[in-house]
Amino acid sequence: MPAGSIQEGLSQAKEIIGKYPREQRFLLAALQDIQKEYNYLPREALALVQEHFAVPLSRLYSMATFYKALALKPKGKFVIKVCDGTACHIRGSTLLVEELQRLLKIGPGETTPDGKFSMETVNCLGSCAIAPVMVINDQYYGRVTTAAVGKILEDLEAKE
């Protein structure tokens, strides 16, 4: 995030945190909302969470690294989730990962240098009937083939 916008950017985090009572049980929900807003957990926002819920930063760190829904590094504009659930796996999800790797030059868990694409493999999206499945920012793609991967990326580039 550019330096100038940090204060401005933090106002959203403040608003999110303010919605929750100061009880430990809302910690995960607050972190998830921040993750949703910023696509990751900015350090500055974590400091606010720490203050609001009166928990040590180390606790937040352990949660951020334990739960897959949370990330400490910024994710790309388009987050590509390739399902590697069993049904997708035996229907060739590994090939999709390899194709994405070839086209984007990034591996699972990485983001392209221009910040446009992130790739992740996820366990099961519960859409096994249309395996293999890919989800890009909440849009589902079913029965994806290696040939379709390039086309999908092109469409996303064009949308920009």
Place this chain on the structure above:
Amino acid sequence: MVFFKRKPVKTVLVCCGTGCLANNSLEVYEGLKKRIEGAGVRARIRPVTKATGCNGLCERGPIVKIQPDDIFYCGVKAADVDEIFERSVLNDEIITRLLYRDTSTGERVKSHRETEFYKRQYKIALRNIGEIDPASIDDYMERDGYRALKKVLTSMSPQEVMAEIEKSGLRGRGGAGFPTGVKWKQCERVEALPKYVVCNGDEGDPGAFMDRSIMEGDPHSVIEGMLICAYAIGAEKGFIYIRDEYALAIKNMTTALEEARKRGFLGQNILQKGLNFDIEIVRGGGAFVCGESTALMASIEGRVGEPRVKYIRSVERGLWDKPTVLNNVETWANVPVIINRGAQWFRSIGTEGSPGTKVFSLVGKVKNTGLIEVPMGITLREIIFSIGGGIPRGREFKAVQTGGPSGGCIPKELLDLPVDFDSLTESGSMMGSGGMIVMDDTTCMVEVARYYLQFLAEESCGKCVPCREGIKQMLGILEDICAGRGREGDIDLLLDIGATLQEASLCGLGKTAPNPVLSTIRYFREEYEEHIRNKYCPAGVCKELTEFYIDIDACRGCGLCEQKCPVGAISGERRRTYTIDGTKCIKCGQCREACRFGAIKNRGRRHEDNH
């Protein structure tokens, strides 16, 4: 469904479950809605369009149903909207080309109820899925919704409710199969207050999506089940823990809770009968271990989701150390029906030890994939071959995986095994939450075991040593075997470490983690030995142990393989034959998948040794 006495009003149901949405069902829904609303008085009939939950046949989506004629269209595209509207909504015509083609008979059928896929099913937990708009509490109530709640509040004591559930023999659908009524009674007996009711919607088994479908398609059935339990055990607060990945389930459940509150089914003094109960949704954080009950409770409390030792069970000390009943989504959805129709009726379905039905997600290498609900005791053969329509592309059935990463692979010798909690456990697998993944001869059992172990290695919370270190070691051995570095003695070592994990792990994740390995060794030992001794992967999956070639005798020279090859490794001449260049081949197997004559074969590395 809406019926008037004289003229039936047509209802158009467009499936908007996740599977159909991925196939653009929203476009179809919007299109039909526009046409129907735009028709105004000109139309003789005024249909209602609804977005429903999942129909089960996700593979053929988007699915459109027209009631009351029970017309079932699949694979509908936005371009078909006008034709459907003109012919089937305004008029009573059937568009043959959109009808479902039965995989077993090859004929087109008008109603889904006539298909082999549906005929053998018996819907209890999925009774409303695809029939109602999940956002409409009225739809739910028209189909007996909240009648069971009224019944228990007006005419049954908490003791009677628990006795009824116990008598029904309902067992936990999350996988372990603990008797639900017994659990409620144990919790009720504990004197501490407050008590909590929790719904486990953290469906994490890869290949299982029945809970997603119920939460998306019939959220009120879960709420009603929880309410009935709250009344029975004296709880005032409930939580539904939903996997973060299930955005639509969270949305639909949130709407349902709001609606239920508005109608006075949740909140203070429910139905003026003095019951106070409300439910909160907690979003999961994306950790498989949180499906384990104590880890799930830790997560609700806002902590890292690590399980604890269960010498004190959660019915005594669960959420915030208070007595807690935790049941799975599907279990909750069964409860209202049992109350409405009685324990006797429920017992008449299924088997003596496992009454009722079970929902499975039938996926993998099978013709009809999707959600099915069948009476317990049905055989695997019936599920896979009658309902599932068998294996696609004429390939051979090899195994079916049940129970997710805690389960195992069941071979074809056991196809006549009746499906219930006890017999699946006996076979070395388990019921689990209901994922059923069919595998054919192009699935490598060693690689499947490796896949599950890798999954578990990532998901182990790391708290106890046997699980954290044991899985890692087993995974290392399996990776070696798959990469051609397998050694004599590896199988015994796997069995040995596996036994330790079963004995010494803290929670269910670690205790059951060796199952995928142990069951595949038990039934497919030769395949392991082929990998280790002959450096050969019979299924042609492990790349280091695979070399594809084209059998000249079988090849008809159609050239399909050449078209499918993503790296241009196949060359040849049409109507003659083709060859694969081994130096270019990436062993993706797409040529084999495409070949209609079975000409693409695998000779493994054995062949190199001969040279």
